Amino acid sequence: MRLVTRAVWGARPSKYSLVYIGATSGVKIHYEGAYVPKSLAAADAHSACAGHMRDIQASHLANTAEDYSDIAYNAVVCPHGYVFEGRGLHRKTGANGNQTLNAKDYAVCAMVGSSGLVQPTDALLGGLVDAIDWLRNGGSAGPEVLGHRDGYATACPGDPLYAWVRAGAHRPDGSSPQGGTSGTASGSSIARYQVEINGLKYGYGATGSHITKVGQTLVAKGFGKHYKVGPGPEWTDADTRNYQDFQLSLGYKGTAPHQDADGVPGEVSLHQLLGSLPGKTTSSSVPPFPGRSAFVLGKSNPAVSTLDRGLVRKGYTRHNDGNGYQPGPRFTEYTRENVRDFQRATPALAGDAYGYPGPLTWRLLLS
Numbered sequence: 001m002r003l004v005t006r007a008v009w010g011a012r013p014s015k016y017s018l019v020y021i022g023a024t025s026g027v028k029i030h031y032e033g034a035y036v037p038k039s040l041a042a043a044d045a046h047s048a049c050a051g052h053m054r055d056i057q058a059s060h061l062a063n064t065a066e067d068y069s070d071i072a073y074n075a076v077v078c079p080h081g082y083v084f085e086g087r088g089l090h091r092k093t094g095a096n097g098n099q100t101l102n103a104k105d106y107a108v109c110a111m112v113g114s115s116g117l118v119q120p121t122d123a124l125l126g127g128l129v130d131a132i133d134w135l136r137n138g139g140s141a142g143p144e145v146l147g148h149r150d151g152y153a154t155a156c157p158g159d160p161l162y163a164w165v166r167a168g169a170h171r172p173d174g175s176s177p178q179g180g181t182s183g184t185a186s187g188s189s190i191a192r193y194q195v196e197i198n199g200l201k202y203g204y205g206a207t208g209s210h211i212t213k214v215g216q217t218l219v220a221k222g223f224g225k226h227y228k229v230g231p232g233p234e235w236t237d238a239d240t241r242n243y244q245d246f247q248l249s250l251g252y253k254g255t256a257p258h259q260d261a262d263g264v265p266g267e268v269s270l271h272q273l274l275g276s277l278p279g280k281t282t283s284s285s286v287p288p289f290p291g292r293s294a295f296v297l298g299k300s301n302p303a304v305s306t307l308d309r310g311l312v313r314k315g316y317t318r319h320n321d322g323n324g325y326q327p328g329p330r331f332t333e334y335t336r337e338n339v340r341d342f343q344r345a346t347p348a349l350a351g352d353a354y355g356y357p358g359p360l361t362w363r364l365l366l367s
């Protein structure tokens, strides 16, 4: 599953604290119920999906009649099959019509509309099944899969999606949610080696409070299903398997030892998990994110010079006026294209490669 976390798509914070929910009967499927441009489903249009997500959240936060705390859905799936984290796991939705229905099921929305893009792509249907699996594994969702219109008077989720729900909510290849298509290692041996990141060891047999913290964070993010006990200070195979699930959710491929999703941390995924890298040189050397408003095309801001230092140090200077990339306070089209190259080259950011730095791009570029 390719999960795009709130930090990566640039979510605004919740207006009110979200209500915890322990478990649900299942999941209800929604659509946007408005015009969605067909161009969003183009193969090369995924860079627009994070912005589309921010638009949905903004429209919900601006809805004074509903007075939503946040985007109403637990997850939203784009035509390219990415699962965008909405309210997330163990949070009550605001989308199902009334409080009873909101407490009964999670809500997953597909990026299709009532006009324009009305037919879900195969990738989107696969992503919906990924989102359902994610809510089952990490959020204790029950087996029910229904449409918004089940039990509530609405056209949502539209006829094409509702037909898919009624037919069993299968992947386009015919497999069901939790139908054994998960990418965890089957047959391949489990990785039992250690790596050192920032002066601290990770992997099988490594010990310390930093290991406990990784385990606790995995559990908090819904990747704890392999723990029988713990998480504790010693790295076990359960830590490896849970970490592997997290890597797969980021889109990493290859579950055999020494492949990208083998369950042993790398610097980027660990940073993505924890929000910072524990160890000798902490991310406190990274200056605080100045906010998205510091990066406006054609405008100058001291933060752009800082950003340029990271681009130069990491070698992302391909786009320039022909005389080499000139660092400076002005955010130019070259700056944007070089940032986009960095985002495309960084798995944790690839779903958001539109060239404007968010907090995670800033941290990863400057750390």
Ligand SMILES: [Zn+2]
Pocket: 029, 030, 031, 095, 148, 154, 156, 157
């Ligand atoms: Zn709906």
Ligand SMILES: [Zn+2]
Pocket: 045, 046, 047, 049, 078, 079, 080, 081, 082
């Ligand atoms: Zn997309």
